[in-house]
Amino acid sequence: MVAESAMEASSLRIREVRKSFPAPDDPATRRLALDGISLSLAAGELVSLVGPSGCGKSTLLRLIAGLDSPDSGELMVGAESIVGPNAERGLVFQDPNLFPWLTVRRNIEAGLAARHVLHENRHEVDEFMRLVGLESFADAYPHHLSGGMAQRVALARALINHPKVLLLDEPLGALDAFTRMRMQDEVLRLWQARRTTMLLVTHDIDEAIYMSDRIVIMTQRPGRIERTIPVALRRPRDRSSADFLQLRGEILELLHFAGNAVAI
Amino acid sequence: MLQSETGPRIAEVDQAWTEGAPRQAPVVSRAASLRTWLPVTAATVICLGAHWFVSTTEPPAETRSYFIFLWSVLGVSIVLAAAQVGWPSLRRWMRQMGPIFAAALLVLVGWELITAGFRWLPLPYFPSPAGVFQSLINDRALLFDSTWHSLILLLGGYALGVIAGLISGICIGWSSPVRYWGMPVLKVVGPIPATAWIPLAMVVSPSAVFSAAALIALAVWFPVTMLTASGISNTRASYLDVARTLGAGRRYLIFRVAIPAALPSIFIGLFMGLGASFLTLVVAETVGVKSGLGWYVAWAQGWAEYGKVFAALIIMAAFFSTIMTVLFKVRDRVLVWQKGVIKW
Ligand SMILES: Nc1ncnc2c1ncn2[C@@H]1O[C@H](COP(=O)(O)OP(=O)(O)OP(=O)(O)O)[C@@H](O)[C@H]1O
Numbered sequence: 001m002v003a004e005s006a007m008e009a010s011s012l013r014i015r016e017v018r019k020s021f022p023a024p025d026d027p028a029t030r031r032l033a034l035d036g037i038s039l040s041l042a043a044g045e046l047v048s049l050v051g052p053s054g055c056g057k058s059t060l061l062r063l064i065a066g067l068d069s070p071d072s073g074e075l076m077v078g079a080e081s082i083v084g085p086n087a088e089r090g091l092v093f094q095d096p097n098l099f100p101w102l103t104v105r106r107n108i109e110a111g112l113a114a115r116h117v118l119h120e121n122r123h124e125v126d127e128f129m130r131l132v133g134l135e136s137f138a139d140a141y142p143h144h145l146s147g148g149m150a151q152r153v154a155l156a157r158a159l160i161n162h163p164k165v166l167l168l169d170e171p172l173g174a175l176d177a178f179t180r181m182r183m184q185d186e187v188l189r190l191w192q193a194r195r196t197t198m199l200l201v202t203h204d205i206d207e208a209i210y211m212s213d214r215i216v217i218m219t220q221r222p223g224r225i226e227r228t229i230p231v232a233l234r235r236p237r238d239r240s241s242a243d244f245l246q247l248r249g250e251i252l253e254l255l256h257f258a259g260n261a262v263a264i
Numbered sequence: 265m266l267q268s269e270t271g272p273r274i275a276e277v278d279q280a281w282t283e284g285a286p287r288q289a290p291v292v293s294r295a296a297s298l299r300t301w302l303p304v305t306a307a308t309v310i311c312l313g314a315h316w317f318v319s320t321t322e323p324p325a326e327t328r329s330y331f332i333f334l335w336s337v338l339g340v341s342i343v344l345a346a347a348q349v350g351w352p353s354l355r356r357w358m359r360q361m362g363p364i365f366a367a368a369l370l371v372l373v374g375w376e377l378i379t380a381g382f383r384w385l386p387l388p389y390f391p392s393p394a395g396v397f398q399s400l401i402n403d404r405a406l407l408f409d410s411t412w413h414s415l416i417l418l419l420g421g422y423a424l425g426v427i428a429g430l431i432s433g434i435c436i437g438w439s440s441p442v443r444y445w446g447m448p449v450l451k452v453v454g455p456i457p458a459t460a461w462i463p464l465a466m467v468v469s470p471s472a473v474f475s476a477a478a479l480i481a482l483a484v485w486f487p488v489t490m491l492t493a494s495g496i497s498n499t500r501a502s503y504l505d506v507a508r509t510l511g512a513g514r515r516y517l518i519f520r521v522a523i524p525a526a527l528p529s530i531f532i533g534l535f536m537g538l539g540a541s542f543l544t545l546v547v548a549e550t551v552g553v554k555s556g557l558g559w560y561v562a563w564a565q566g567w568a569e570y571g572k573v574f575a576a577l578i579i580m581a582a583f584f585s586t587i588m589t590v591l592f593k594v595r596d597r598v599l600v601w602q603k604g605v606i607k608w
């Protein structure tokens with residue numbers, strides 16, 4: 001801990017985090033959503049989070065983003081604990097949540113405008129619109145967009161801030177297979193170029209294997225980490241290589257995919 | 265939201281967008297639009313006939329300007345019917361408005377027959393359209409002056425009320441301590457009709473115009489505050505969350521997220537406030553202020569000049585409706601991002 005480089009500043013450490021919510025049927029009692037989550041991401045690591053619906057993946061991402069605070073436990077980025085939301089930790093929500101009153105271009109600019117740095121960084125806006133392939137929609141309002149387009153705008157809006165830690169909550173879930181693969185490569189390219197620390201929630205095992213250094217599997221609610229699987233394949237990865245398919249088979253086996261009613 | 269997005273779908277939307285949305289512009293044939301427009305010309309002719317028939321019993325001075333008016337309407341309607349041949353947008357407008365104009369002209373016929381024709385209504389109180397038109401022309405200077413005074417008073421009071429209402433609404437909607445202390449005041453003071461304060465305002469304030477402006481502002485303030493506050497406090501939490509993760513501070517959250525999100529609700533408050541301001545304006549002018557259309561109506565009634573009373577009412581209708589239309593246009597401009605806004 002003597003020489004903490006700039007890289008280390010973007011590592012993410014989560015220790016024994018618990019989070020409960022009031023039960024919907026009986027507001028007097030609280031139900032655990034996350035039960036003692038411990039997870040560390042090295043700076044520049046890309047980790048996928050996989051688990052059944054309702055196991056608390058979005059809740060964990062909100063805690064890391066600083067939008068909620070845990071009941072107990074500790075969340076740290078580098079040497080600083082997370083106390084509130086910050087542009088250094090970007091979050092792409094499960095719903096695109098575009099601002100309906102802003103055009104596509106202005107939605108993408110929002111992060112720069114909010115931090116009063118729009119003027120210096122205006123050139124980046126076009127770059128990110130090209131990245132998500134929406135140049136011709138620059139002046140469209142969000143209600144003109146399909147679900148997948150809106151999700152791409154949301155992705156660009158989070159990326160433009162160059163966050164140290166990027167949290168992605170099923171960002172590619174609404175895309176068609178082709179666009180999805182293209183976006184996976186784009187996200188990987190950005191990740192490699194910037195060495196952003198990324199935590200990616202996905203329901204797609206192929207995506208998790210293709211993208212990540214490690215895959216973290218969570219249990220049914222209350223969420224705990226069941227196990228972590230390292231993905232030791234060389235990049236760039238080939239979705240049809242024998243190693244890929246073997247790993248895929250192992251993971252499906254691990255998830256008891258055949259017997260378990262888990263929706264992945 | 266989880267609908268799957270396919271390649272062709274993107275291409276389709278993309279194309280529709282770049283080429284401009286395929287608006288459903290009905291192709292209106294010349295003959296069809298002429299058919300809907302002809303009733304206007306016919307109704308004008310009926311108007312002229314009825315007026316000629318009735319006017320034999322009236323003094324010619326009363327009827328001359330109305331004749332001129334009807335002849336010009338006839339002229340314009342014929343010119344329009346000819347012009348629409350090579351002017352598609354005019355044609356579409358005429359097709360839409362034709363039945364309305366024709367009906368309005370027939371109402372004039374009915375009015376003329378009931379009043380000057382058969383004298384079913386007691387006369388000094390219900391003048392014929394010709395008489396009202398004559399009053400309008402004779403007293404145009406004073407009517408114009410009254411409209412001008414009403415406009416100044418209305419806009420002054422309305423602007424004051426909107427500014428105050430937006431400020432208090434934003435504070436109440438955003439901050440819970442302000443809401444705790446402000447809401448009871450709003451609940452107790454707000455529902456009192458502004459006009460109920462008139463007797464008090466007349467005694468307290470040195471200037472009737474000033475107190476009328478303050479009352480209009482009060483009438484506008486309540487709905488604007490109420491709907492702004494509810495709009496702000498109902499801002500979707502996820503928009504605020506997104507903005508926070510993008511690094512937004514409080515100013516951005518209030519002015520760039522909560523207020524835009526509340527705009528549809530704020531506009532409802534602006535419309536309700538506008539209605540309340542019309543009412544308060546007319547009452548204040550009738551009982552206190554010595555100018556404006558409300559004053560003019562009361563004054564003309566005092567002299568038993570009912571032609572002028574009706575003339576002022578017609579001006580008032582046009583005046584208020586125009587202001588309402590302007591606000592709707594502003595709303596449509598500001599809320600283009602919303603789908604399916606009601607057209608006025
Ligand atoms: N604000 C909240 N109030 C009450 N309960 C909540 C709240 N947010 C989440 N929960 C509960 O916490 C649990 C975890 O929810 P979360 O959204 O994190 O699941 P998830 O793993 O993201 O599921 P999915 O894959 O379907 O998105 C759920 O059972 C949910 O009911």
Ligand SMILES: [Mg+2]
Pocket residue numbers: 057058059094169
């Ligand atoms: Mg979720």
